[in-house]
Amino acid sequence: MSGPIFALASGAGRAAVALLRLSGAGVEELVAVLCGALPEPRRASLRRLTHEGVVLDRALVLWLPGPGSYTGEDSAELHLHGGPAVLAAVTEALVALGARPAEPGEFTRRAFLNGRMDLTAAEGIADLIAAETEAQRRQALRQAEGGLAARHAEWAARLTRLLARQEAFIEFEEEDLPTDLDVQVSLAAGVLREEMAALLADGGRAEKLRDGLAIAILGAPNAGKSSLLNALSGRDAAIVSARAGTTRDVVEVRLILAGVPVTLADTAGLREAADEIEAEGVRRALARAEAADLRMLVFAADAEPDAATLSLLGPEALVVANKSDLGDVAIEGAIRVSARTGEGLDELRARLEGAAAARAGLGEEAALTRPRHRAALRDAVEWLDRLPLAGLPELRAEALRNALRALSRLTGRVDVEQVLDLIFGEFCIGK
Numbered sequence: 001m002s003g004p005i006f007a008l009a010s011g012a013g014r015a016a017v018a019l020l021r022l023s024g025a026g027v028e029e030l031v032a033v034l035c036g037a038l039p040e041p042r043r044a045s046l047r048r049l050t051h052e053g054v055v056l057d058r059a060l061v062l063w064l065p066g067p068g069s070y071t072g073e074d075s076a077e078l079h080l081h082g083g084p085a086v087l088a089a090v091t092e093a094l095v096a097l098g099a100r101p102a103e104p105g106e107f108t109r110r111a112f113l114n115g116r117m118d119l120t121a122a123e124g125i126a127d128l129i130a131a132e133t134e135a136q137r138r139q140a141l142r143q144a145e146g147g148l149a150a151r152h153a154e155w156a157a158r159l160t161r162l163l164a165r166q167e168a169f170i171e172f173e174e175e176d177l178p179t180d181l182d183v184q185v186s187l188a189a190g191v192l193r194e195e196m197a198a199l200l201a202d203g204g205r206a207e208k209l210r211d212g213l214a215i216a217i218l219g220a221p222n223a224g225k226s227s228l229l230n231a232l233s234g235r236d237a238a239i240v241s242a243r244a245g246t247t248r249d250v251v252e253v254r255l256i257l258a259g260v261p262v263t264l265a266d267t268a269g270l271r272e273a274a275d276e277i278e279a280e281g282v283r284r285a286l287a288r289a290e291a292a293d294l295r296m297l298v299f300a301a302d303a304e305p306d307a308a309t310l311s312l313l314g315p316e317a318l319v320v321a322n323k324s325d326l327g328d329v330a331i332e333g334a335i336r337v338s339a340r341t342g343e344g345l346d347e348l349r350a351r352l353e354g355a356a357a358a359r360a361g362l363g364e365e366a367a368l369t370r371p372r373h374r375a376a377l378r379d380a381v382e383w384l385d386r387l388p389l390a391g392l393p394e395l396r397a398e399a400l401r402n403a404l405r406a407l408s409r410l411t412g413r414v415d416v417e418q419v420l421d422l423i424f425g426e427f428c429i430g431k
């Protein structure tokens with residue numbers, strides 16, 4: 001157990017109650033001193049907190065002895081009155097008694113180091129605290145509750161068994177082992193590899209739900225892009241005018257569509273620019289078009305479609321014919337809307353929500369929510385890819401071991417013991 005740390009665990013700002021959390025060696029003594037005696041474990045007790053004869057607060061105290069605590073260490077919670085002076089006085093007393101303020105994430109770091117949770121669960125908790133939308137909350141909770149770790153455990157167990165068989169082949173070559181063991185191991189590893197590749201081929205949906213989706217509004221000057229941005233966001237975010245070339249800078253609005261955080265970007269109208277400022281605007285618009293997860297192409301229904309916007313057409317684009325109140329020029333697959341009258345805006349919003357959900361919705365129980373998950377899994381797949389090419393049993397075992405090591409970066413636990421158990425346990429060769 002490491003030394004005692006403390007932190008305000010309740011939300012910032014003025015509130016009725018402030019939750020101060022403590023963890024580490026020495027917390028037992030610390031709580032006993034503050035309360036006069038150690039309260040009953042794991043029960044809320046109302047106590048007068050005193051330090052050097054001064055009453056600091058009347059608080060609810062929880063004494064949570066390890067290892068059955070969040071961190072696995074001796075812990076405590078002080079549910080104090082929420083005033084800043086109360087917090088200051090208690091903090092001062094805690095420091096005087098040998099505790100120090102915790103670093104960000106230190107409680108969860110200790111929980112990880114004490115084997116209370118794996119890395120993916122810790123990340124899930126961080127995401128849960130940061131979650132701003134319902135879909136983000138669900139994804140984070142799944143990960144915190146071991147969705148990804150469970151998938152890892154299942155794969156790691158299979159991989160470990162394959163490694164054990166391959167190792168046994170090296171150790172006991174003359175023994176009665178199946179002669180087609182290499183083939184069996186390669187086949188099983190191939191199945192594993194496909195399952196991993198399937199999870200990797202998720203289009204980055206889980207990461208996008210975490211980070212948010214970028215949608216770019218693109219089209220000719222005056223098509224009504226800024227008007228649509230304002231209509232969709234419900235506020236006057238961008239300047240609208242009858243003069244073509246009004247928008248130059250990219251104007252961003254944050255929205256939540258189908259539980260997915262989205263940045264909607266209004267851009268300069270695409271055309272041969274009249275001056276260098278507008279030209280820079282068009283460059284920025286095209287850069288946004290390139291970087292966006294979803295492109296909303298806006299045409300005006302009272303004009304022929306322009307070539308610049310048409311060139312951005314693709315199966316992934318959402319095509320909009322705005323100014324439906326002024327004309328009905330046919331544009332294949334377009335949603336007819338009018339930013340002026342509001343016609344078609346509900347359908348446009350529904351289509352955007354559908355697209356956002358498809359690109360960033362909740363995927364499987366096990367989801368790759370961070371680039372490091374993807375990197376670890378990709379490495380594991382690469383090592384498995386080398387397996388059939390590796391001739392010597394030693395090289396094959398090495399490839400399997402490296403695949404297992406790469407996979408275990410997901411949870412942060414490389415279980416060497418587990419491999420040894422399997423090697424010496426599963427094969428009772430009597431030697």
Ligand SMILES: Nc1nc2c(c(=O)[nH]1)N(C=O)[C@@H](CNc1ccc(C(=O)N[C@@H](CCC(=O)O)C(=O)O)cc1)CN2
Pocket residue numbers: 019067068069070077
């Ligand atoms: N007051 C309070 N509320 C809180 C927390 C907390 O630490 N304190 N949490 C903090 O994140 C979250 C709940 N998560 C928790 C997870 C594990 C343990 C824990 O002590 N686990 C022990 C004992 C389990 C039990 O009582 O059955 C264990 O797993 O051994 C506590 C909270 C959210 N709400």
Ligand SMILES: Nc1nc2c(ncn2[C@@H]2O[C@H](COP(=O)(O)OP(=O)(O)OP(=O)(O)O)[C@@H](O)[C@H]2O)c(=O)[nH]1
Pocket residue numbers: 219220221222223224225226227228239240241242243244245246247248267268269270322323324325326337338339340341
């Ligand atoms: N009748 C009608 N007018 C519209 C509609 N949408 C926008 N307008 C008008 O069209 C003009 C251009 O609108 P903006 O939203 O500024 O167009 P934009 O595409 O952002 O133009 P740039 O920023 O110059 O690229 C303004 O006068 C709007 O009031 C619509 O649905 N119907």
Ligand SMILES: [Mg+2]
Pocket residue numbers: 225226227238239240246247266267268269
């Ligand atoms: Mg504009």
